[in-house]
């Protein structure tokens with residue numbers, strides 16, 4: 234199973250001093266930095282785009298920048314994001330008619346590839362692409378804003394063809410983890426000390442956390458607590474195999 238990666242969502246930081254906030258997270262033990270790009274169209278909010286990432290890159294030269302593209306037409310910004318210095322480009326499955334072409338374009342730039350799904354989209358929809366991507370990002374809130382409450386197991390409309398019982402997030406993550414041991418499974422939205430256990434036990438290894446980490450007085454303590462839960466769950470699953 235892939236290792237634990239804790240990824241603070243910088244949306245929750247003071248964006249007027251983004252570079253120093255990023256450095257503060259790296260100094261607190263962050264593995265990756267998660268940058269939420271919103272276009273005011275795919276989601277009802279607006280943040281920043283590749284020009285900001287380009288300015289940030291030289292300030293945090295060794296950081297892994299995971300860009301979460303909450304944008305319509307995600308294929309439009311792939312080259313710009315690579316030129317700006319992003320390391321992973323995660324686009325929403327719901328935002329494109331042609332995920333295969335998006336994946337190919339991202340791969341051609343050398344960036345890692347992630348596919349994100351909203352809470353109402355089933356992980357089954359990602360299966361056709363899974364062998365050609367690095368990460369599946371499971372949104373545990375509706376995308377658009379930080380600081381929301383995680384929606385675990387509140388999605389009765391999500392159904393799988395192999396089992397007509399309605400399934401929630403936990404079971405969707407477990408389904409993916411059982412079949413794809415080496416996949417990075419990322420959870421995003423409302424993840425913090427009170428919700429990490431369910432994510433970790435289900436098999437998530439890439440943990441995005443905004444408010445809980447960035448707004449904490451003790452980000453190092455929160456990061457290490459999140460990491461401990463995930464590491465323990467990974468160890469447990471390895472012992473059980």
Ligand SMILES: O=C(CO)[C@@H](O)[C@H](O)COP(=O)(O)O
Nearest residue numbers: 376377379380422423443444
């Ligand atoms: O993509 C998003 C929101 O759309 C997230 O990355 C949030 O920014 C995470 O923040 P918290 O829910 O952890 O506060």
Ligand SMILES: [Fe+2]
Nearest residue numbers: 242269301421
């Ligand atoms: Fe995000």
